[in-house]
Amino acid sequence: MAIKSRNKVEPTFNSSSMSDLVFLLLIFFMLTSTLVAPNAIKLMLPSSNSKTMAKQTVTVYINDQYQYYVDQTAVDETQLMDYINAKIGNDSQATVVLRSDKTVPVQYVVNVIDAVNDINNATNNNHKVILATAPKK
Secondary structure (H helix, E strand, O other): OOOOOOOOOOOOOOOHHHHHHHHHHHHHHHHHHHHOOOOOOOOOOOOOOOOOOOOOOEEEEEOOOOOEEEOOEEEOHHHHHHHHHHHHOOOOOOEEEEEEOOOOOHHHHHHHHHHHHHHHHHHOOOOEEEEOOOOOO
């Protein structure tokens, strides 16, 4: 009596499970890649041709003698953070518009940005600094 095996090996390959695995990996990598934020500095670089308007909460001026003004009030560099914080008040999404003379060194602009960042760190808010420019002629 000949015994026949019930399990027959077929020479074909079923690729449906492989395609499911590929799609699951694709979805996994797409989701995890959006969660990873690069360590880059986010800059809002204004273009002089654009007419971007923002809700102006506070305006900081730096003139060509390197003097700071917060809404027309002369302010020393050491008091800059206190004056900006007083003008912002309880607004958690305030915008600080920086109007600087074109001859002012970058360090004075960075001082204003640092003051706003220190306020953000102390109050856990998200205030932004926008550098105002004149339109091109």
